[in-house]
Amino acid sequence: MMLPNGWKKVKLGDILTAVDYGTAAKSDAIGKYPVLRMGNLENGYLVWDDLVYSSSEDEYAKYELEKGDILFNRTNSRDKVGKTSIYRGERPSIFAGYLIRLKVNNECDPYYVNYCMNSKRFAEFCKSVRTDAVGQSNINAQVLQTYDFSLPPLEEQKKIAATLSVWDSAIEKMEKLIDAKENELNIVLRQNLLEKGIALKWKEIPLTEILKSVTPPSKIHQDSYLNSGKYPIVDQSKDLIAGWTNDESSVLKINRPLIIFGDHTCALKIMEVPFAQGADGIKILSAKDDYDPVYIYYAIKANPVIPEGYKRHFSALMLKNVFCPSFEEQKKYAAYFKSFDDELSLLKEQLDNYKKQKQGLMQKLLTGQWRVK
Template sequence: MNKTLPKGWVTSKLKHLGQYLNGRAFKPTEWKPEGIPIVRIQNLNNLNAPFNYTDETYEEKYSIENGDLLMAWSASLGVYFWERGYAWLNQHIFKVLYNEKIVTKRFLYYCLLVSIDDFYGKTHGTGMVHITKPIFENHEVSLPPLPEQERIVAKLDKLFAQHEKIKAALNRIPQLLKTFRQQVLTQAVTGKLTAQWREGKDLEKWKTPTLKDVCFNFKYGSSSKSEEVGKVAVLRMGNLQNGRLDLSDLKYSNSKAEIEKYTLLPGDVLFNRTNSPELVGKTSIYKGEIPAIYAGYLIKIENNKSVLNSDYLNFYMNTHRVKVWCNEVKTDGVSQSNINAQKLAGLEIPLPPLEEQQEIVRRVESLFAKADAIEARYLTLKAKIDSLPQSILHKAFKGELVPQLPTDGDAKDLLAEIMALKKISKGGSKTDELPNEIKIKS
């Protein structure tokens, strides 16, 4: 933490700003299908997460109401205002009771929010990390006078509201790009994309063969177990993403026989034959990015390149039309769906002359390149927007967000309250409870 404080500010440990009451350790045997909700961490960071309920009555210190300040101190650390009605608080979450003589509730909220990164640096555990209460309570924050706290909060509230609007606008971009790409593919395989290009040309009419009419073979991939390191990559269902190969997570093969049998060539199209119902049918094209073979859950489509362009085939296989077909013909299992090679071979494909296929591919790639450029700018901007709250908070806690006023007074007056707390606690009060002399609010 920055030890150079603005004029009139002081440093305080969190334990002197409030009281932090841990939730109750509810047992699964206490859960009921209805009653009062039990708030767990997932109910804080995911508004769609289902509640557990109870119809029992417990100590009031475990209850929460609208407006209560909560701090999740285990697994996913976070700070929240509760606004979903009366409920019981589960363990691993603090209900924060603040000392109104020293700090406002919303300023304490921002104190905790700006400290999240520091808390993660002090966590314990490997699976479900957590921050211990002594470490949490002894964490130091910067504290301005109360009038300045209120101005900082007002400014932060305004900036964070603007930030949420920007995020909401940005969050629409991925879906807009997805819709745009799908519209391009639809126009590509219905002839609309090249309608003007066709004018005045003496071309053959579009045909509608099945894949078996324009492909040589539909081959299943290797069923051998892949390895962490090796000579040749084994492409699996997870490597097929949005018509392209994602090479960020690879397994390998060292088997000479497997490599010879399943080696991919540039232009080979891979079809994901088995997956969850919404993902079966994913298709991507291999363009020789790295030496590779393919796994058994994939089918390699060996198309006749003299009549069917590989890129055109790949684009068609990623249209909404084919997704609908996959949903209609798939065989559903317990947790996965399947489309075998025989069904795949029977898929009809709108087929223009090869010259027009090539023009379609050129136009689709050009439009997709523009979409990719927009997406790259979006990701860059999103990274900046996502980091903005912490930047704003750090600026606020350096005293740089709002001007200081002579009428603010000095936070040393707050320090006197804090020192009184220390003196009283040394007189016998428990470290996790504030003395009765200090007024606490929830």
């Protein structure tokens, strides 16, 4: 594709004035300056939680971040290596050794470059040049600087970055709304299914008397996951839905909702449609006939406390008790709380659409197919 007039193709190394590796010094749980690590880079922004610190003035003088510095994650797992975020001057900070700091020259808007390094094209570049070892992948600074991208005049770079930042704001607002709704649901669950259960002296029953394991016909290897298909595949991914399949022989047909517990993620999900099982480490559970499975799912979520001395895994979950009213009341509570979750699902679907639309817009704007006036 021919570039618009005034645009040019550049390599990342052509527009950098500095490329620096971060500090290898040991960090502390408390201190004066946050030491940003790979976990603090997310979707082009910095996440200011799970921080470690340094109080060394020598370290700060050497690794001090300045507004507009771009941080690149050079070492991580295969799917996360290459994460890139920009420092916006949020608070005085330094950066750790698994990160590379990039400073751009005065022909470039760092926010525009940051968007280029959060594009699908850049993700494909990282996948093609990374070196893989046991448990982690690496992209060094020399290889990173070979990435080429389209560079418009500086004023147009700024306009493109400003346009994309509007989408970032919409995504951030939606994420905060979802967090607020999830917190509201957790509070209402606790009030209705735990505190009310105690106050009204509902029957308290161990989960071992309510739930039983279900075995799927077979498990699907990760190499066979599809991006879309007829049946969802459940495994250890964050939301437990990791892919799709059309292989009907592997699908668990169900006539009542099933509860999925991710043994390592400690995630719970209620499944009401036929599905297949992927990787190991999940448990598929059905409720006995005189218990409503959707109610039991919410009753578990209402009291997430794990008994003292136990790790957060499946055996600890099964040590828990839940409060159970009559079967008819269970169904009423289940329907009420499911309406909360249905609203959350719609919000999450809208968030996913925002992210897809932003990526599509990035593809058009960063290549000059669409222009910003």
